[in-house]
Amino acid sequence: xGFDPYQRLDTVRRIETPEGVELELPVAGPLPRALAWxxxxxxxxxxxxxxxxxxxxxxxxxxxxxxxxxxxLEWFYPVVFELAFHGATPGKSALGLTVVMAxxxxxxxxxxxxxxxxxxxxxxxxGYLVGLLCMFFDPSFRRLGDMAAGTLVIHRGHARPSxxxxxxxxxxxxxxxxxxxxxxxxxxxxxxxTWTDGRQQxxxxxxxxxxxxxxxxxxxxxxxxxxxxxxxxxxxx
Amino acid sequence: MHQDxxxxxxxxxxxxxxxxxxxxxxxxxADLPGACRRVSQHLALxxxxxxxxxxxxxxxxxxxxxxxxxxxxPVDLGTRLxxxxxxxxxxxxxxxxxxVGLAHLLFYGPLFVTLIAVHHDPHVVYSVLDxxxxxxxxxxxxxxxxxxxxxxxxxxDLLMFGYYIWNNxxxxxxxxxxxxxxxxxxxxxxxxxxxxxxxxxxxxLNIGYGGPLTAFTVGHSSFELTAxxxxxxxxxxxxxxxxxxxxxxxxxxxxxxxRRALPIIEGATLMLLVAAVxxxxxxxxxxxxxxxxxxxxxxxxxxxxxxLLLGGRRAxx
Numbered sequence: 001x002g003f004d005p006y007q008r009l010d011t012v013r014r015i016e017t018p019e020g021v022e023l024e025l026p027v028a029g030p031l032p033r034a035l036a037w038x039x040x041x042x043x044x045x046x047x048x049x050x051x052x053x054x055x056x057x058x059x060x061x062x063x064x065x066x067x068x069x070x071x072x073l074e075w076f077y078p079v080v081f082e083l084a085f086h087g088a089t090p091g092k093s094a095l096g097l098t099v100v101m102a103x104x105x106x107x108x109x110x111x112x113x114x115x116x117x118x119x120x121x122x123x124x125x126x127g128y129l130v131g132l133l134c135m136f137f138d139p140s141f142r143r144l145g146d147m148a149a150g151t152l153v154i155h156r157g158h159a160r161p162s163x164x165x166x167x168x169x170x171x172x173x174x175x176x177x178x179x180x181x182x183x184x185x186x187x188x189x190x191x192x193x194t195w196t197d198g199r200q201q202x203x204x205x206x207x208x209x210x211x212x213x214x215x216x217x218x219x220x221x222x223x224x225x226x227x228x229x230x231x232x233x234x235x236x237x
Numbered sequence: 238m239h240q241d242x243x244x245x246x247x248x249x250x251x252x253x254x255x256x257x258x259x260x261x262x263x264x265x266x267a268d269l270p271g272a273c274r275r276v277s278q279h280l281a282l283x284x285x286x287x288x289x290x291x292x293x294x295x296x297x298x299x300x301x302x303x304x305x306x307x308x309x310x311p312v313d314l315g316t317r318l319x320x321x322x323x324x325x326x327x328x329x330x331x332x333x334x335x336x337v338g339l340a341h342l343l344f345y346g347p348l349f350v351t352l353i354a355v356h357h358d359p360h361v362v363y364s365v366l367d368x369x370x371x372x373x374x375x376x377x378x379x380x381x382x383x384x385x386x387x388x389x390x391x392x393x394d395l396l397m398f399g400y401y402i403w404n405n406x407x408x409x410x411x412x413x414x415x416x417x418x419x420x421x422x423x424x425x426x427x428x429x430x431x432x433x434x435x436x437x438x439x440x441x442l443n444i445g446y447g448g449p450l451t452a453f454t455v456g457h458s459s460f461e462l463t464a465x466x467x468x469x470x471x472x473x474x475x476x477x478x479x480x481x482x483x484x485x486x487x488x489x490x491x492x493x494x495x496r497r498a499l500p501i502i503e504g505a506t507l508m509l510l511v512a513a514v515x516x517x518x519x520x521x522x523x524x525x526x527x528x529x530x531x532x533x534x535x536x537x538x539x540x541x542x543x544x545l546l547l548g549g550r551r552a553x554x
Contacts, residue, residue: 017277017300017304019273019274019277019278019300019304020277020281021277021278021280021281021300023297023300023301023304024297060393060395060396061395061396063396063399064395064396064397064398064399064400065395065399066399067396067399067400067402067403068398068399068402068403070403071399071402071403071406071407074407075406075407075410083312100305103308104301104304104305105304105305105308105309105310106305106308106309106310108310108312109310109312109314109317110496110499113499113503114495114499117410117413117414117502118414118417118475118495119414120410120411120414120415121414121415121416121417121418124415124418130418138488142488144417144418144491145417147488147491147492148417148475148491148492148494148495149492149495150492157294157297157298157301179286179287180287182287183287183289183290186289186290187289187290190289190290190291233239233240234239234240234241234288234289235238235239235240235241235242235243236241
């Protein structure tokens, strides 16, 4: 791939798998990650209060166990969840985030340990300032721990249910269309139900020439024709 | 081929793969590599043929999930632990012998210099520690009156165990992590700890608390002090990646350094765990005679360094 200025701005990292296909990893920025962290913090606070209340009846033994509990939760809470639940703590899960290796494979034990041990460096001097600065300067939004461990935090892909195209009689385009143009027409039809009628007609009206109505006078018909064309392009006859 | 025809032809296979990735029918994984290759090919075809974004997204989801299923690394804690203790920790420590040696010098050098200085001139302790700390230490290690030399109940043993884990392993982890930020900082952090420990020890020797204190510390110090030195060395390895990345970009160098340092910090964690057990349940025990404590303590020092020097020699090559 040659120099592509958009590639530098894009927050989708592309990896090529051994099967020879490009997979897309949409990396997550500081805001969703901070929100996920807050959810986790809240959960940990709840766990501390519950454990504190239960263990307080045990006297010195309880205090000792409570310190062990704090130690374990502070350092290993993310490690356990990242390994056991597909790279996501409950907070990350709630925000639809996942930790993966830079090659898109699930996070390993070593990587999870590293990124969570180095969390201490990222949260210095307070409020994750170091981590935040690193994320601002890194195109993949990695904090120090992610850089050392070779991990990315990505948005989990949602397989959208295949939206059925709106009903319309299939219509062959009068001129040959480029692949890009075909995609645009199919995307228009697939998404048209999410727009107001006015917006649909406004967009379809721009294609008056293609739809055999250069003046764009009948825009309701234009929307119908465009949806029909999309159905034709998908193979309906 | 038109999209509808393509979908019709492969729909059943995609649904089946999706169900298996969701964990239904997990036992039929015999042909995962084949399924992964086929769905990858379908994705590539869908892209080049300009099929709808919906279909491409659906295939992409299947492709990335089968990729993750196929290339995941199983987590086997038991095997990892055995390999760490048997080979990987000592081998990793020896691979970093320069940094580990430097960390030893920067910890024990200041420790013994301060110890001797304080022993030679008792007033020196006040130029290292403030009055309050000194008197706290005197109360804490007073053989006549305090907790650490009396036989404790099991529950306060557990309290101290929790405290040692939380505090000491936390210190080890923080020393390590600070390396990613502060360069050689961890090694200098060791020096300041060395000065403090040397001053306290020297002072307590001066006022005649030395015997019981040595009996108390000799058991766990081999694991504890060595682990702190190793944490410092592992942290400094991370710091060197920023300061001197060599032929790599700094990010890449940090990743490589982290992989080298990880077994060391894992080893230090295990050692601090052992130290916490010893400190809570053995060092403070009054049933055990001092002579036995010295013997066992000396044996543990030999054990720790024997392990680091001789362990995992085969894995080295």
